[in-house]
Each structure stands twice: as C-alpha cells, then as structure tokens.
Amino acid sequence: MQYALLFYNPPLELVPASEREVRLKETLTDMLAWRKELESAGVFRTSLRLAGVEAATSLRLKGTDVLVTDGPFAETKEILGGLIVLECADLDEALGWARRCPIVRIGTVEVRPEFGAPR
C-alpha cells in the first residue's frame, strides 16, 4: 500500500540569514542519506521537491469562471515543501520511516495513506 509523506517546514526566511546556507545544506545532505536508505530498503516510489509558495498559482471557480490567483491555497506558518511516496505493508512501517525523516527535526511530516487500497 502506498503512503505519501508530506513535508511541512517553516519558510526559510524565518531562519536567521547567517545560518540559512548551513541549515539548508545540512538538511539536504540528511535528506539524501535518508532517501538512500529508503531506496535500498525497496520502499521508495517517487518524490517531488517543491519551489516556494511565492511561485504558486491557485485556481478556483468563481461563479462560472475559473479564477486564477497568485499565491498558495492557504497562507500558513508551515508550508508544503515536498513529498515522497513509499510502498509499505502498514501504517507502522510508514511511521517508522517517517520518524527517521530529517524534516521531523525542523517541521512536520504528515503521513497519508492512498485512497481505497485493497486489504
């Protein structure tokens, strides 16, 4: 069964400018190592790292027209920075991997099961 791990982290602007580069590099190195583990365990399916919300465009219906606006769906303190899809036997296995994700140390990892998977 597939689980999506959604990474929510505070925007980089909240990190003091002097630490920004180091922090970013550290996180990326850790993420890479974590991903290698996922791959060698055979649970990794796909991943996507997202650009910042300043690059987001949102669409919704207004009356009969589709309204296109600049910005994300919701302004929140933590932003969706990326996601990864894992193939796991059950929630405990997915949680076990999520627990070791470097994002847990700086933000939130949300684990969502795929819809309607057969038992």
Next chain:
Amino acid sequence: MSPEVSRESLDAIVRGEAGLVLASLIASFGDFELAEDAFQDAVTAALERWPRDGPPQSPAAWLTVVARRRVLDRLRHQAMRTDKAAALQASEELRRAELAAAEADDSVPDERLRLLFTCCHPALSTEARVALTLRTLGGLSTEAVARAFLLPVATLAKRLERAKRKIRDARIPYRVPPETEWTARLDSVLAVLYLVFNEGYSATDAEVEARRALCEEAIRLARLLAAVLPREGEAHALLALMLLHDARRDARLGPDGVFVPLDEQDRRRWQADELLEGLAALRAAAACAGRGPYQVQAAIAAAHAVTPNGADTPWQILAALYAELEVLAPSPVVRVNRAVAEGRARGPAAGLGLLSALEGWDAARPLAAYQPYHAARADLLRRAGRVEEAAAEYRTALELCRGEPERRFLARRLAEMVRRSSPDKPESRA
C-alpha cells in the same frame, strides 16, 4: 447448567467474553466492522437461545462459532451478488479466514493483547482510543460508553466510526508491536486504561452506576495486561493502583453524603479482597526491573492501605514518595498532593511553601481555576490557625467545586472557619 438464566447474568457473560470473541474475529478477518456486526448478531442469537436452552459450556466458543458463521454467510452472499473475480477473491478470503481462525484459537490472550494495542494506537486520538477500547475489549454498548462519558450517543458513535475507518484506511496493523517499540506503545495502553478507570472512579453523582462499569472494565483489562506481560512492572503497578483505589470507593462518602478524606475513612468499609490483590500486584511490580510513575503512585496508595488507623498515616513516607513521583512525572496535581503530605509531616508552613512555588506553573490552565490547589491551601491554612485566610480559600474552592459530596465537605469546613473567626458568637461545637 440451569436453564434459568437472568437477563443480567447473560449480559455479564456476554460482556465478559466480548473482548475474547471480538479479538479472535478481528484476527481472522482483519476487519473491525465486519467482526463487530457479526458479534452483535451472535449476541442477539445468544439472548434468544440461552434463556431457553441454558448457557453453553463455553460461551466464548459458542459466540465465536456463531459469529464466524455469520461472517462467512455475509462474505458468500457478497460473492454471489458481485462478479466472478470478486467471487473468486471472496472464496480465497474464506479459505484464508478459516485457516487463520484455526490458528488463532491457540493464542487467545495474545489476541486480546493485539486488539488492545491496536485500539490504543498513537495514530488515533486519545478519545478514540478510550472509546474503542471500551467498545471492543470491554464489550460495552455504544450507549453505555456514551453514558459513562456524558456524551450524546451520536457523538460517540461518530467517534467510533471515524476511528474504525482510520484503522482500515490507513491500515493500522493489528498486532502487538515489537518489544523495541514498547516503551512508547505500552505507555499509551496504560494511560488509556487509567483514564477509563479515573472516569469511572471520579463519578460521585447520579451516573455512579453507569460509570461503575468503567472501573470494572479497566481493572479487568489491567489484570489481563499484567498476566500477559508479566515482566512489565508498570502493568502490574497500574493494576495495583486501580485496585487499591477501588477498594476504598464506598468509604469516600460518609452517611450524610459528605466526602471523607483518606485518613479519616472508616477502614471497615474498604474492600479487603481488592486491597490484598492490589498489594500482591504491587509486589509483582516491585519484583520487575525499573520503577515508574504508576509504581510510585501504587506505593502511595499502599501506604494508606496498610495503615490500620488513619491517625497513624505515615506522612513522612508519603511526602518522600510524592517527591519521587514529582521527579518522574511532574505536574501541578502531584505538587498539590506533595504539599498536603509535607504539611502533615513537617507542619503547614512546609506545605504552604511548596504550594507557593506552584504559582505560574501552567499558563494554559491557570492555577486560580484549579480547585484542588485551593482546597489544599485552605486545609494547610486551617491547620496553621490562619482562620480568615483559610475561610477565603475555602470559598474559592467551593466556587470551583463540581461534585456534591466535596461541596458539602468544603462547606462544612468553611462554616467551621467562620465560627472560629468570630469569637463573640456562641460556639456551637466544643
């Protein structure tokens, strides 16, 4: 066996067996809802048949066989109505289920344990864990659980529904977690059971009867947990703690419906069998490695239990135990209890000193609104002879108090303080 079976004894049998039967059904079919529906069908059948024919030798086996037959009927029925592929899958499922069922019968206690760990999974909300545990392992009806928690039935039903759906959709595994994960997972199980117990134990009003079932269920499940995990000290300790408290349930109220503090309780009204079992459980806990917060709390309860006369309560020992508990699990509740014990051991000033350090502890729940804090302070001031300050604290405590027996207790103390603070009025008591 006599065919004369009352409705109550049937209910008791069904409730006693529910956890066992449901656990084995869920283990066989991996589906909470299917298992529960089938179990309800089996109970309905039992209530029809048993009064006529007498209860079977093994009610659990009877209920399991009937419920399993219902599940299989249901799956076959589904298979016939849908297409061939589904039919094939269903018959495959049947075969697997029957195989698993045959295996599951050999490991019954572990089945219930698996169910308990699943119901208390940290991915579920605490409320859902409690409700699900009582509903499936306790065999309480949705109505009974709702009544016990003073919630509308619809609210509780929705909560259960959501939890079961999440177990299915997120595929929360139905198993006892590996030992490496126990620290975190066992904590949740213990916390849920203790919550269930306290919810029942704190009942002092009209719902006493409905909530009494909560204490019984919590104790029953704690007994089961301790039996299956004999090396887990905190499991024994939780059982001890519950039993030692439960033994005193009747003595908490005086004949006039007034709350009676522990050291003034009539020892003859304590349940001797529960006290003995509780002390034995505490010994079992002490024999295990490690000493956790439940064990310290049980030791506190035991110190009271083994004091034959309330006047001889070993306050120094209690104060030391509360100090130890505060290190393991600091909270305002523990601090208030520690202050009371210190106040009796070393004098009111020591107790008051400990309480004053509490101010500003928890910004989210201001101390000003915490009734036990004011009740404890009032008692310490009373003992220090600071009558007017004591009266003011009793007034605050009274305003915050919700239970009727405790209100009466506080009101009586307040009246006493008012009398003592106006010496010109005639004394009505010596």
